[in-house]
Amino acid sequence: MEGEISEMEREEEDLFVPRLITTEENFAPGHRACIGCGEALAVRHVCKALGKNVIIVNATGCIEIFSSLFPQTSWQVPWIHTLFENVAAVMSGIESAYKARIRKGKIEDRRVKFVGFGGDGATADIGLQPLSGAMERGHDFLYCCFDNEAYMNTGIQRSSSTPYGAWTTTAPVGKKSIGQMTWKKNLPEIAVAHRIPYVATACPSYPFDLMDKVKRGVEMTGPAYVHILSVCPTGWRSSPEQTIEIGRLAVETGVFPLYEVINGEYRLSVDVPRLKPVKEYMKDQRRFRHLTDDVIAEIQARVETEYAKLKEKAGVK
Amino acid sequence: MTQGKIVGLEGSFAIAEAVRMANTDVISAYPITPQTHIVERLAEMIADGELNAEFICVESEHSAMSACVGASAAGARVFTCSAGQGLELMHEVLYIPSSMRLPVVAVAANRALSGPLSVWCDHSDVMALRDIGWIQMFAENNQQAFDLTVCAYKIAEDKDVLFPTMVHIDGFYLSHVIEDMMLPDDEVVADFIPEYEYPFVLDPEKPVSMGCYGPPFIYPEAKKAQEVAFESTKSKILETWKEFEDTFGRHYAPVETYKMEDASIALLTMGSISETAMLAVDELRAEGQDVGLIRLRLWRPFPFTEFRDAVKDVELLVVLDRAISFGMGGPVCSEVKSALYDKREDLKIVGFIAGIGGRDITIEDFKYMINRAAEKAKAVERGEDIATEMIGVRE
Ligand SMILES: Cc1ncc(C[n+]2csc(CCOP(=O)(O)OP(=O)(O)O)c2C)c(N)n1
Ligand code: SF4
Ligand SMILES: [Mg+2]
Numbered sequence: 001m002e003g004e005i006s007e008m009e010r011e012e013e014d015l016f017v018p019r020l021i022t023t024e025e026n027f028a029p030g031h032r033a034c035i036g037c038g039e040a041l042a043v044r045h046v047c048k049a050l051g052k053n054v055i056i057v058n059a060t061g062c063i064e065i066f067s068s069l070f071p072q073t074s075w076q077v078p079w080i081h082t083l084f085e086n087v088a089a090v091m092s093g094i095e096s097a098y099k100a101r102i103r104k105g106k107i108e109d110r111r112v113k114f115v116g117f118g119g120d121g122a123t124a125d126i127g128l129q130p131l132s133g134a135m136e137r138g139h140d141f142l143y144c145c146f147d148n149e150a151y152m153n154t155g156i157q158r159s160s161s162t163p164y165g166a167w168t169t170t171a172p173v174g175k176k177s178i179g180q181m182t183w184k185k186n187l188p189e190i191a192v193a194h195r196i197p198y199v200a201t202a203c204p205s206y207p208f209d210l211m212d213k214v215k216r217g218v219e220m221t222g223p224a225y226v227h228i229l230s231v232c233p234t235g236w237r238s239s240p241e242q243t244i245e246i247g248r249l250a251v252e253t254g255v256f257p258l259y260e261v262i263n264g265e266y267r268l269s270v271d272v273p274r275l276k277p278v279k280e281y282m283k284d285q286r287r288f289r290h291l292t293d294d295v296i297a298e299i300q301a302r303v304e305t306e307y308a309k310l311k312e313k314a315g316v317k
Numbered sequence: 318m319t320q321g322k323i324v325g326l327e328g329s330f331a332i333a334e335a336v337r338m339a340n341t342d343v344i345s346a347y348p349i350t351p352q353t354h355i356v357e358r359l360a361e362m363i364a365d366g367e368l369n370a371e372f373i374c375v376e377s378e379h380s381a382m383s384a385c386v387g388a389s390a391a392g393a394r395v396f397t398c399s400a401g402q403g404l405e406l407m408h409e410v411l412y413i414p415s416s417m418r419l420p421v422v423a424v425a426a427n428r429a430l431s432g433p434l435s436v437w438c439d440h441s442d443v444m445a446l447r448d449i450g451w452i453q454m455f456a457e458n459n460q461q462a463f464d465l466t467v468c469a470y471k472i473a474e475d476k477d478v479l480f481p482t483m484v485h486i487d488g489f490y491l492s493h494v495i496e497d498m499m500l501p502d503d504e505v506v507a508d509f510i511p512e513y514e515y516p517f518v519l520d521p522e523k524p525v526s527m528g529c530y531g532p533p534f535i536y537p538e539a540k541k542a543q544e545v546a547f548e549s550t551k552s553k554i555l556e557t558w559k560e561f562e563d564t565f566g567r568h569y570a571p572v573e574t575y576k577m578e579d580a581s582i583a584l585l586t587m588g589s590i591s592e593t594a595m596l597a598v599d600e601l602r603a604e605g606q607d608v609g610l611i612r613l614r615l616w617r618p619f620p621f622t623e624f625r626d627a628v629k630d631v632e633l634l635v636v637l638d639r640a641i642s643f644g645m646g647g648p649v650c651s652e653v654k655s656a657l658y659d660k661r662e663d664l665k666i667v668g669f670i671a672g673i674g675g676r677d678i679t680i681e682d683f684k685y686m687i688n689r690a691a692e693k694a695k696a697v698e699r700g701e702d703i704a705t706e707m708i709g710v711r712e
Binding site: 052053054056057064065068069070071072073075076077078079080081082083085086088089090091092093094095096097098099101102103104106109110112128130132133136137 | 379392519
């Protein structure tokens with residue numbers, strides 16, 4: 001089939017592609033993330049893709065906490081954190097400052113990139129309005145949402161991005177509760193609805209895909225949004241060594257499809273002709289262990305419907 | 318003295334002129350009565366090419382201040398303005414430029430807080446901002462609104478200051494009223510506020526991490542440093558006002574007095590009502606009372622020395638509050654008392670609350686306050702407790 005990679009090509013790719021990636025760490029090691037943290041890994045990949053000519057605005061949350069304990073910092077590029085919910089607004093200010101100062105001849109145009117980092121709470125919940133505002137105003141920026149599906153920094157509380165049926169500390173499992181009772185908010189679709197030039201989903205289990213998307217997003221003129229599924233062993237109650245595997249299973253089961261929307265055109269990044277059962281994704285995450293077969297069947301049906309809709313948008317049979 | 322022209326300008330337009338003459342780079346604001354005319358005028362100036370700035374038409378005041386923080390950290394000269402509910406919504410963000418030492422300039426068109434909803438003037442919004450760590454000053458008329466906005470840039474951006482600065486103007490009383498004022502020539506203002514370079518700008522060529530979090534081992538040191546630096550801004554404020562006087566011929570001081578030379582009774586006010594208070598002082602003096610007026614121009618850092626000096630010969634101090642600290646009385650009165658604690662045991666201080674939610678304060682009201690305060694002082698002498706009185710309220 002066209003586009004498919006042969007076994008030999010795959011081997012060559014494994015051998016050579018890593019050499020194409022910079023060994024420079026713009027997100028330095030020594031930070032304080034938990035072992036097996038998918039978010040820290042994703043940040044590392046994103047920073048490799050971004051390079052040095054960038055300013056990062058970070059929301060309050062795990063990333064900020066594990067990277068910036070005064071007087072140490074993991075950031076090798078300019079980085080600013082102020083509050084939980086205002087990343088997109090702070091970034092609007094920075095981008096506008098550069099624009100104005102370049103136009104007025106106060107600084108030269110060195111094509112600096114502006115990138116926002118937020119967790120799912122900072123993005124889907126408390127910071128959604130500033131993000132929507134910044135996308136609508138059309139600032140030239142990339143926003144990366146690191147989605148670990150709960151407020152991890154404050155102790156695994158639910159967010160609107162927590163999946164149906166997952167245990168969290170504010171959606172606990174009980175006699176009258178299966179944990180999260182609502183379906184995960186579809187943030188990439190909300191971004192698409194803003195008619196911005198670039199939206200993508202990514203996962204550090206697919207590092208090259210992730211880096212490509214970050215590069216594409218940041219090169220695009222106007223707002224770009226990359227939504228990154230970030231496995232969190234601490235909050236998902238999974239083994240740290242399974243982080244990569246769980247991320248892969250999220251994609252292979254269709255729970256978290258990888259796709260891009262470039263100027264409104266959908267493209268599947270990894271098509272999975274036959275989805276694995278969602279149970280395979282859920283089995284090693286103790287946040288789902290209380291779920292009955294009925295609930296899992298409900299989730300399975302929902303995933304299949306959503307995946308079919310996505311395929312249709314991408315024009316994949 | 319400097320060139321310029323006398324013009325009739327609304328307070329909001331006067332402020333917009335100051336922002337334009339300052340060659341501001343980024344303006345980020347969200348409309349709210351009675352601040353709207355400032356943003357509208359600025360948007361017009363940009364649309365007409367009179368001001369070369371980015372106008373970020375944000376979706377909330379929280380974002381307005383956040384964008385100012387970002388723009389300021391990226392080295393831009395920035396401005397915003399708000400009022401009442403807007404200041405409350407940006408409240409969380411207001412602490413950021415003061416702790417990160419970003420010289421944001423803002424104007425607040427003072428407005429009552431909901432509920433009930435009221436777009437009219439009082440100082441409830443100001444009083445909720447007492448601890449935000451901004452330099453804060455009060456204007457009484459449109460000339461002062463312009464002058465103090467110009468000064469705000471110079472003060473905030475001084476390398477020895479680097480604190481955000483807010484000019485308070487009374488909503489409607491100044492924002493919507495046209496007055497004659499002296500508008501200086503653009504070049505004179507431009508010379509007075511030269512281009513500035515923020516020393517820790519966000520720039521890939523010199524990476525910095527801003528806003529790292531502070532555990533207990535460093536937080537108190539960070540806050541002490543902030544307080545020491547903030548206290549020390551006063552000399553720069555005075556210096557700037559002196560320079561302003563030398564250039565523009567108008568004098569500003571942290572505490573300004575009116576007919577206080579031989580006064581045994583002093584009235585204390587802030588903002589536009591001070592002009593009515595002056596008329597009241599004139600009338601009371603004609604009636605034989607030795608009354609004077611003290612106006613707080615600088616609100617933060619609080620001008621302890623100048624204030625204590627202003628009341629040194631006073632026997633009765635009458636404080637007007639345009640806000641309520643529920644369960645505590647008038648906030649300004651509380652502050653004034655604490656500023657004088659241990660200093661003037663013989664001084665009687667009587668507070669009144671008036672003019673909230675846009676209710677006018679008349680000359681008669683001031684006269685009532687002075688006479689009533691004398692009675693209350695006697696009650697205090699007899700050892701009675703006196704409550705803060707709200708005047709002009711129908712019961
Ligand atoms: C206004 C405000 N509300 C609440 C908090 C507390 N808080 C800090 S981080 C956080 C959750 C972060 O969750 P998310 O954005 O998903 O990031 P994560 O830690 O999961 O990476 C919360 C609730 C805060 N700092 N500010
Ligand atoms: S709680 Fe989760 S997201 Fe946060 S540092 Fe630990 S593993 Fe990473
Ligand atoms: Mg999260």
